[in-house]
Amino acid sequence: KKGMKSMKRIIYLSVLLLLIVGGLFTSSVSANDGGLPYTVEPIFPDNQDEDINHYISITHDSNSLKQELEFLITNKTNQKEEINIKLFNAYTSGNGGIQYTRKETENNSIIDVKYEMIQYLQAPDKIVLEGGESKVVQVGIDIPDMEGTVLGAVAFEGKGEDEESEKEGISFEIKNEINTIYGIAVNFPTEDN
Numbered sequence: 335k336k337g338m339k340s341m342k343r344i345i346y347l348s349v350l351l352l353l354i355v356g357g358l359f360t361s362s363v364s365a366n367d368g369g370l371p372y373t374v375e376p377i378f379p380d381n382q383d384e385d386i387n388h389y390i391s392i393t394h395d396s397n398s399l400k401q402e403l404e405f406l407i408t409n410k411t412n413q414k415e416e417i418n419i420k421l422f423n424a425y426t427s428g429n430g431g432i433q434y435t436r437k438e439t440e441n442n443s444i445i446d447v448k449y450e451m452i453q454y455l456q457a458p459d460k461i462v463l464e465g466g467e468s469k470v471v472q473v474g475i476d477i478p479d480m481e482g483t484v485l486g487a488v489a490f491e492g493k494g495e496d497e498e499s500e501k502e503g504i505s506f507e508i509k510n511e512i513n514t515i516y517g518i519a520v521n522f523p524t525e526d527n
Contacts, residue, residue, distance in 0.1 A: 389517035409463035424485035451486020
């Protein structure tokens with residue numbers, strides 16, 4: 335039992351480190367968004383863990399959580415923008431980094447499906463913003479009867495600038511997509527705490 339407690343702590347600390355590194359990357363992308371047509375800012379909840387401002391992190395004192403998470407989306411262009419919203423689980427990739435995706439692959443998996451975050455999140459599929467408009471998007475989270483940590487993310491996907499190119503007499507167009515991803519970590523008490 336003592337070995338299991340130690341293993342849980344190692345896994346928890348590893349995942350927390352991966353979230354922090356992933357959050358730093360996300361923040362640097364949004365801080366250098368001069369060319370992005372939209373911005374995304376999390377509105378940290380009242381129960382946000384202190385000193386964590388790169389992702390949503392909540393440590394809850396009971397074994398269930400039901401609340402709304404909010405994100406402010408702003409269209410920086412003068413044209414209508416459609417922003418798709420996607421929900422992800424957090425996996426450890428083969429190289430040890432964090433990977434946000436909807437489904438497991440042969441290189442990553444979650445041993446216990448009750449720790450897959452997407453089953454506990456609800457969000458609209460997309461929002462449409464007029465030029466210069468801002469909207470608050472609510473992402474509902476409802477996690478019942480849980481121990482340990484549940485990890486995932488919400489992604490906001492918009493269109494980037496299309497690129498046209500010509501090579502050896504053949505022209506082609508590249509349609510760019512931009513993803514802004516924010517990690518979500520919810521920590522619940524465990525039997526050992």
